Amino acid sequence: MSLYADTPLRRTRQLLADLTLLAWIALWLWLAARVHDTVVALAAPAREVERAGADFRTGMEGAGRSAEGVPLVGDELREALLDVGGAGDRLAAAGQSGQEAVERLALLLGVAVAVFPALLALALWLPPRLRWLRQARATRRLGQxxxxxxxxxxxxxxxxxxxxxxxxxxxxxxxxxxxxxxxxxxxxxxxxxxxxxxxxxxxxxxxxxxxxxxxxxxx
Known part of the structure; x- marks a missing residue:
């Protein structure tokens, strides 16, 4: 079954409509990718927070190992420093949660930017195209x-x-x-x-x- 008309004028119009639809969808896909990347970039502070928390935890662990050699209070000092280092874990977890939230938002916005204009274009393009295909197929069969x-x-x-x-x-x-x-x-x-x-x-x-x-x- 041919997807296009036989006559040059109608076939050209159909091809232009199809190419316009593809260009429209490609444009919004590109814009969606840009929106996604822009929003993801907002997660940079959260990554810095995660990195700072991890560095703080590592520093406290190193200090705790060093404190083990202190006479009499080495063990207690080591445990105290490790407890303080736990704040670094909480800070890193908060930074990671912030990144995940931003990435989810970026994905949702990217999908919304890409999908809704594409669905609108398809809703305008598809019904008349399917109607023409049905009528053209029936007419061709009659013509045979x-x-x-x-x-x-x-x-x-x-x-x-x-x-x-x-x-x-x-x-x-x-x-x-x-x-x-x-x-x-x-x-x-x-x-x-x-x-x-x-x-x-x-x-x-x-x-x-x-x-x-x-x-x-x-x-």
């Missing part, structure tokens, strides 16, 4: 069948479009009698013109059913 009734069915589809589209289609037909009355009567020229307008609307090359030929003149 034989019988003048296929042209009549496509002509009926052209007349069942929204009123502004139907009005534009009728204006494109040759001037003369009422085209709807001519369609009801089965006028071959009007039926063919209406079927052709349905192909043209979808950007498909017209295939003449039941006449042993196909035309590629619609652009």
């Amino acid at each position: 069948a034989d019988g003048a009734a296929i042209e009549e069915l496509l002509a009926l589809r052209a007349l069942l479009r929204p009123l502004p589209e139907v009005t534009a289609t009728l204006r494109s037909l040759p001037a003369g009698e009422d085209p709807v009355a001519a369609w009801r009567r089965g006028d071959p020229g009007v039926v063919r013109a209406l079927a052709t307008s349905e192909y043209r609307r979808l950007g498909l090359r017209e295939r003449r059913s039941g006449r042993g030929s196909s035309t590629t003149g619609i652009r």
